[in-house]
Amino acid sequence: MDVIVGGGVVGLSVAWRLARDGRPVTLVDPAPASGASHAAAGMLAPVSEVAYTEVPLLRLGVASLRRWPAFATELAADAGLAGTEALDLRSDGTLDVAFGTDDLAALDELATYMEKLELPVERLSGRECRRLEPMLAPSVRGGLLAPGDAWVDPRRVTAALLAALDRRGVPLVRSRVGELLRDGGRVTGVRLGEGAEMRAERVVLAAGVWSAGLAEVPVRPVKGQIMRLRSPQPLLTRCVRGTVHGTPVYLVPRGDGELVVGATQEEMGFDTRVTAGGLYELLRDARELVPGVTELEIADVVAGLRPGTPDNLPVIGPSGTPGLALATGHHRGGVLLAPLTADILLGEEGELAALCTPGRFREIS
Template sequence: MIGMSVAWRAAAVGHRVQLVDAEPASGASNVAGGMLAPIAEAWPGEEELLELGEASLRLWPAFADELGRASGLPSGLRREGTLVVGVDSADRAELDSLVDYLARLGRTVTRLTSREVRRLEPSLGPAVRGGLEVPGDLAVDNRLALAALRAAAAAAGVDFVAANAKRVRPGAVELEDSTVDCDVVVIAAGVHSGALHPVLKDRIRPVKGEILRLRARTTALPPPSRTIRGPVRGRQTYLVPRDDGGLVLGATQYEVGFDTEVTVGGVRDLIADAERLLPGIAEYKLVEAAAGLRPSTDDNLPVLGWLEPGVLAATGHHRGGFLLAPVTGEAVLALLHGEEPATEIKAADPSRWGGQ
């Protein structure tokens, strides 16, 4: 998502862009749920990530509109908002903490009783004991967005190079048997980014996530209209509806290296947690089970900035590749043009690690 977004934005303002990827859109982005939910996913200590996410979310409606126009395809943006819910007293305490934390940061969200939650989303089960309404937190159909981005990038003149980068240096991307020359390299290779440049080495680790794609059967209650996010017995769970009656259940988190196999235990946990929120999914069709690798950093912030002259990083977006795509595109353009990027970007500069 990040690589194609940057490629499209750069090509759209007149740069000549070559996108080096053997299988574009086959990585974590293809597996993602597509939450655009900086408030619902806020976490104490991650204020810079919250600000970066909010800055990007503000850009999303215009980004989606332009993407739709440029591609002639749906952008996949859904504007129905997000509900954060909880099922037991520990979960409710976590919701209270989130409300207090957001209030201290000047963000107010609406606390709902279980009755109010079910009035908004009648398919939620009796286990749901209360929630928060976050109408500004949105979601995007990841596969629609990727398809639109690819079309928009192609229309803007992006040249797709079907190969994998082995290493990057100023002015060149080295492939298996050849080299792509260029003025500036932008590294946006997800979990593979760490292998491409010494500054990123050991800075980007894979965090595995399994998700399930479901679809409501005619015998089942339809999915909720809002994204449902919740701690369920301590495990973060989300249910992201799609326009076609689809529902994405996510996501497990494991630190197990480069492993993209779906485990039985992961599927079991996803179903159990989601069923507490939405009992009707027992009657849904299981369409797909998949796993992806989030490119994660120690502080959960992405890496956005110059690694050395001629080499830019736009990677390490952890769980936020879709949310942060618009702000990342803007930041890369600013950096390419020698301008100051938005203030929210500064925290993501690789200089935070010292030594650059």
């Protein structure tokens, strides 16, 4: 039996795909779907994220984005949902906008870089941007459209994964794992916080940033504050992002009229306080892109901890210790990378799996 430690979008996806494959699996989490996955905006946007990432991560993201439609269709069916609309999966692209001459030059440079990588991208004038998104500020002077980028509602995805696991009869143990059981250099199971032991042929450590408390894994918390605004009618039809005062900000529309505004990036340890300064900066910058946001009602504010790694790539696959596999370190892209992660835990090998191999860090055990 596989024991999956952690029920965020990553652990849930792995557990569900293993169960679908007919493998015996148990999930352990005291509060499933409460970690970074609860905070995530849900952008599936490897192309528009290229400015903030590196080519290996881009390749993982593009490969995982391709798997999302089938992943969502199968998940919706397994969870008893009508279709992928129930997960708010949308593929209308991301629009990256610029205001000043410097911004425009930076976007132009980015477009050239994207074209060199043969990524689909369209350069737009300010007027063309506003034709696509009439609520954009008049000061927007140009933009880049990444038409293939998509997004999904991570809270709906984790709820669907929990429902699908339940329908497949996968046991969910609502306890904290206190430690991994080890015997003769092998991981043989987990000890729950209350002291009970669970034996496993394989333990998959998918506890996000908390994985580092259970094994030697180089993940660190990168705090992100994010807010959800409620809009009587949708202000945007696609994801919009831009850089204001040197800081990136994005807006993600949900099917139910909600507008997600994110997100800060802070190295603050395990601090998950939502601060006035964090929210102020998000709203100030979002208003530069779409002035109408300040009229909207605040629905929700939250801070989550992204599991960052030294090279920004996730840590997925068998560890150096027999009986222990890892599925963590997804940093800014755990929702995007969930389908690919599950495939690697199901045994996919090759170039993509090699990029994520835990073996690249010597200290992992």
